[in-house]
Amino acid sequence: MxxxxxxxxxxxxxxxxxxxxxxxxxxxxxxxxxxxxxxxxxxxxxxxxxxxLESLGTNTLTVRHGTFGQPGAETRTQFKDLTVADAKALMDADVAPDVKSASPVVTSQSTCSYEGTTHATSITGTWPSYFEASNSKVSTGNYFINDDVISARRNIVIGQTVVDELFGVVDPVGKQIYCDGTPFTVVGVLESKGSSGFSDADDTAIAPLTTVQNHLTGYRSLDSVLVQSSSSEVMDSAQSEVYSILDDRHSITDTTARDYQVLNQATLLSxxxxxxxxxxxxxxxxxxxxxxxxxxxxxxxxxxxxxxxxxxxxxxxxxxxxxxxxxxxxxxxxxxxxxxxxxxxxxxxxxxxxxxxxxxxxxxxxxxxxxxxxxxxxxxxxxxxxxxxxxxxxxxxxxxxxx
Amino acid sequence: MTPVISLQQITKVYGAGETEVQALRGIDLTVNRGDYLAIMGASGSGKSTLMNIIGALDIASSGHYELDGINIDSLDESALSIVRNRKIGFIFQSFNLIPRTTALANVELPLLYRGVGRRERTTRATAALGAVGLADRTHHEPNELSGGQQQRVAVARALVAEPSLLLADEPTGNLDSRSTSDVLDLMDQMHAQGRTIVMITHEDSVAARADRIITLIDGLISSDHRTTR
Incomplete structure (x- = not known):
C-alpha cells in the first residue's frame, strides 16, 4: 500500500x-x-x-518653545524666549560638532489670495537650511536664498495643495499672492509629500524668516528650531549637545524644568x-x-x-x-x-x-x-x-x- | 496434510459477572482442504460468534485455533488483519460492498491492501469478475447492480486474493430464489475447483449444497454429518 x-x-x-x-x-x-x-x-x-514620517526627515530634532506642563515649570521666574541667537549658537561647530544645521521657525496661520480666490494655510518663516532639514524639495521654480532672509524679500515657496486651491492649472511661479494683506512673489512649488490621513503635508508655504516676522507674526519668540544632525547615527549626541548649549544659554539648572523641549524624530518613528x-x-x-x-x-x-x-x-x-x-x-x-x-x-x-x-x-x-x-x-x-x-x-x- | 481449520475446545464468553453470556462452550472442529461445510443453528446458538472467530475478526476466550497452520490465539490486531487479507475471503449476507465505488475497485481492494501493483490488480480483478459472470459490469457502482449481482461481486472480491478459506455468512439471506441459485451454483463451482468453503445458513435447502453439515445448539456442536450428494 x-x-x-x-x-x-x-x-x-x-x-x-x-x-x-x-x-x-x-x-x-x-x-x-x-x-x-x-x-x-x-x-x-x-x-x-x-x-x-520619514518624508519629514529622519535625522532632525525639533526644539520647541514652552514648558509643556513639566512639573516645576510653573514655579520658574525666568522664562526665556527661543531666539535666533539660540539657533546660531547651536551651529557652533566646536561645541556642537554633530549639528549640521539649525533653522529658526515661526509659523503664521494666514489667509492667502490670488485673483479673488482665497485659501487659509500655514506659513513657515525660516532659513533656507530648513528645506534640506525638513526634506522639502522644490519641484518647479527655486528655493529662496540667504540673501532673501537678510533683505527680508517677500518671496514665498508654496505647497501643492496651496497651488491647487489658488491657481488651479495656472503656473504659479512668478505670480503674486496676498497673505494677510502682504504681497508675496511665488518663487517655487514644493514637491508633493502626500497626506498622512490626519494632516496634509502639502498645505503649507515657506518664506524667509525676517519677512514673516516683519509682516505676519511680529518679533516674538521663535516657535521652534529645526536642528539637523550630520547623520542619523549621531542623533543622540546631537540631542545632548543641543541640551547643553540651550541649558547654558537659558540658565537652566533643573533639567526637569526647562523652558523648551526637544523632540527626536527617530524616537517618534520607533x-x-x-x-x-x-x-x-x-x-x-x-x-x-x-x-x-x-x-x-x-x-x-x-x-x-x-x-x-x-x-x-x-x-x-x-x-x-x-x-x-x-x-x-x-x-x-x-x-x-x-x-x-x-x-x-x-x-x-x-x-x-x-x-x-x-x-x-x-x-x-x-x-x-x-x-x-x-x-x-x-x-x-x-x-x-x-x-x-x-x-x-x-x-x-x-x-x-x-x- | 494440515487441515485448513483446526479448533480445539474453543469457548467465547461475553460480559462478566451477572451479565456473563457463554456463547461458545467448547467447540472441537477440523475442516480439511477442499471441504464444503455448512454451519446451521437457531439464532442465539453461537453460529455468528463461531464465524467471527473462524474469520479472525474476533479472538476466542479460551481454546486453540489454527488456520492453515498459523496459530491465531496469540496474534495482535495488525497480524490478524494480515491473516484476514491473505487467508480468508468473506461473503456477507448484506453484500458489504464499498458504496460509490465501482465493482472493479471493490474487487481490487484485497489486492490493494496486500500491496499488489496496479496493473496486476486490474488484470486479476477483471478476471475474477469474469469468473462470476460480470465482465460487462466492471465499472458499475453497487447501487447500479441488483442484489444477486452485488453478491456475485462480493464472491469475486472474496476469491481474487486466492484465500485458503472462503467464509460465507448467510450468503443468500437477502436474495430472491433465482439469485440464490445463481450464487449457490457459483459456490458449487468454486468447491469443484477445490476451494475450502465454510457457510453459515439456517435454510436446509441451502445447507444441502454442502458436503458436511454441523448443527450448533447452545454453543455446542450437536450434530456433524456428511450429506449424500
Missing part, C-alpha cells in the same frame, strides 16, 4: 460528498486568506505611516513603528483564530464522516486493511481538504491584496503566506488525526454490525 494508493482512496472519499467537503474547504480558505490579508493591511499601514506593529499582531491574531475555527471544522466533519462510514471501515478491515491503511485514508482526506483550502486562501488573498483598502496599499509578507499555508496543512494533520485514529481503532466486528 503506497502513498499514491492512500491518496487515491482519500480523494475518492472527498469526492463522495462534494458539498460537505466544499464547506470544510471554505472554512480553511477564509482563515488562511484572513491571516494573509490582515497581516498585509497591517504591514501596509506601518509602511505608509513610517514613510510619511514609537510609531511599535504601535503599528502591535496593530499588525492584533489583526494577525484575530485572523489566526478564524484559522483555528476552520481547523475545528475539519475535526467536526471528519468525525461525522467516520461515524457515517463506520460500516465501510468494518468492511475494509474485514478484507485485510491494516490500522495504518485506515489511518492514512482519513488523514489524507483531512489534509487534502486543508491543503485545497489553504491554496485557495493564498490565491484569494493575493487577489484581494492587489486592491487598496481605505487608502492603504496592503503589502503581502511572504512569511505570512508561508506560515498561513503551512499552518493550514498542519491543521489538517492535527485536527484530522483524532477522527482518523478513532476510525483506525474501530473493532471490525463492531464496525461491521453498525447500520
Amino acid at each position: 503506497n502513498i499514491y494508493e492512500t491518496l487515491r482512496i482519500g480523494l475518492r472519499g472527498i469526492g463522495a460528498n462534494r458539498l460537505r467537503s466544499g464547506l470544510t474547504v471554505l472554512g480553511i480558505l477564509i482563515g488562511v486568506a484572513a491571516v494573509i490579508i490582515l497581516v498585509a493591511v497591517g504591514n501596509g499601514t506601518t509602511q505608509s505611516v513610517t514613510s510619511n 514609537a510609531v513603528e511599535e504601535t503599528t506593529s502591535l496593530l499588525t499582531i492584533l489583526l494577525g491574531s484575530v485572523a489566526a483564530i478564524s484559522l483555528l475555527v476552520g481547523g475545528i471544522g475539519i475535526t467536526n466533519i471528519m468525525l461525522v464522516t467516520v461515524t457515517e462510514r463506520t460500516r465501510e471501515i468494518g468492511i475494509r478491515k474485514a478484507i485485510g486493511a491494516s490500522k495504518g491503511a485506515i489511518l492514512g485514508q482519513f488523514l489524507v482526506e483531512a489534509t487534502v481538504l486543508s491543503v485545497i483550502g489553504g491554496a485557495a486562501g493564498v490565491l484569494l488573498a493575493l487577489i484581494v491584496t492587489r486592491f487598496s483598502v481605505m487608502g492603504i496599499t496592503p503589502i503581502v509578507m511572504p512569511a505570512s503566506v508561508a506560515a498561513a499555508f503551512g499552518v493550514s496543512v498542519a491543521i489538517g494533520l492535527f485536527f484530522g488525526s483524532y477522527p482518523a485514529n478513532r476510525a483506525a481503532s474501530l473493532r471490525p466486528i463492531e464496525a461491521l454490525r453498525h447500520e
Whole structure:
C-alpha cells in the first residue's frame, strides 16, 4: 500500500460528498486568506505611516518653545524666549560638532489670495537650511536664498495643495499672492509629500524668516528650531549637545524644568513603528483564530464522516486493511481538504491584496503566506488525526454490525 | 496434510459477572482442504460468534485455533488483519460492498491492501469478475447492480486474493430464489475447483449444497454429518 494508493482512496472519499467537503474547504480558505490579508493591511499601514514620517526627515530634532506642563515649570521666574541667537549658537561647530544645521521657525496661520480666490494655510518663516532639514524639495521654480532672509524679500515657496486651491492649472511661479494683506512673489512649488490621513503635508508655504516676522507674526519668540544632525547615527549626541548649549544659554539648572523641549524624530518613528506593529499582531491574531475555527471544522466533519462510514471501515478491515491503511485514508482526506483550502486562501488573498483598502496599499509578507499555508496543512494533520485514529481503532466486528 | 481449520475446545464468553453470556462452550472442529461445510443453528446458538472467530475478526476466550497452520490465539490486531487479507475471503449476507465505488475497485481492494501493483490488480480483478459472470459490469457502482449481482461481486472480491478459506455468512439471506441459485451454483463451482468453503445458513435447502453439515445448539456442536450428494 503506497502513498499514491492512500491518496487515491482519500480523494475518492472527498469526492463522495462534494458539498460537505466544499464547506470544510471554505472554512480553511477564509482563515488562511484572513491571516494573509490582515497581516498585509497591517504591514501596509506601518509602511505608509513610517514613510510619511520619514518624508519629514529622519535625522532632525525639533526644539520647541514652552514648558509643556513639566512639573516645576510653573514655579520658574525666568522664562526665556527661543531666539535666533539660540539657533546660531547651536551651529557652533566646536561645541556642537554633530549639528549640521539649525533653522529658526515661526509659523503664521494666514489667509492667502490670488485673483479673488482665497485659501487659509500655514506659513513657515525660516532659513533656507530648513528645506534640506525638513526634506522639502522644490519641484518647479527655486528655493529662496540667504540673501532673501537678510533683505527680508517677500518671496514665498508654496505647497501643492496651496497651488491647487489658488491657481488651479495656472503656473504659479512668478505670480503674486496676498497673505494677510502682504504681497508675496511665488518663487517655487514644493514637491508633493502626500497626506498622512490626519494632516496634509502639502498645505503649507515657506518664506524667509525676517519677512514673516516683519509682516505676519511680529518679533516674538521663535516657535521652534529645526536642528539637523550630520547623520542619523549621531542623533543622540546631537540631542545632548543641543541640551547643553540651550541649558547654558537659558540658565537652566533643573533639567526637569526647562523652558523648551526637544523632540527626536527617530524616537517618534520607533514609537510609531511599535504601535503599528502591535496593530499588525492584533489583526494577525484575530485572523489566526478564524484559522483555528476552520481547523475545528475539519475535526467536526471528519468525525461525522467516520461515524457515517463506520460500516465501510468494518468492511475494509474485514478484507485485510491494516490500522495504518485506515489511518492514512482519513488523514489524507483531512489534509487534502486543508491543503485545497489553504491554496485557495493564498490565491484569494493575493487577489484581494492587489486592491487598496481605505487608502492603504496592503503589502503581502511572504512569511505570512508561508506560515498561513503551512499552518493550514498542519491543521489538517492535527485536527484530522483524532477522527482518523478513532476510525483506525474501530473493532471490525463492531464496525461491521453498525447500520 | 494440515487441515485448513483446526479448533480445539474453543469457548467465547461475553460480559462478566451477572451479565456473563457463554456463547461458545467448547467447540472441537477440523475442516480439511477442499471441504464444503455448512454451519446451521437457531439464532442465539453461537453460529455468528463461531464465524467471527473462524474469520479472525474476533479472538476466542479460551481454546486453540489454527488456520492453515498459523496459530491465531496469540496474534495482535495488525497480524490478524494480515491473516484476514491473505487467508480468508468473506461473503456477507448484506453484500458489504464499498458504496460509490465501482465493482472493479471493490474487487481490487484485497489486492490493494496486500500491496499488489496496479496493473496486476486490474488484470486479476477483471478476471475474477469474469469468473462470476460480470465482465460487462466492471465499472458499475453497487447501487447500479441488483442484489444477486452485488453478491456475485462480493464472491469475486472474496476469491481474487486466492484465500485458503472462503467464509460465507448467510450468503443468500437477502436474495430472491433465482439469485440464490445463481450464487449457490457459483459456490458449487468454486468447491469443484477445490476451494475450502465454510457457510453459515439456517435454510436446509441451502445447507444441502454442502458436503458436511454441523448443527450448533447452545454453543455446542450437536450434530456433524456428511450429506449424500
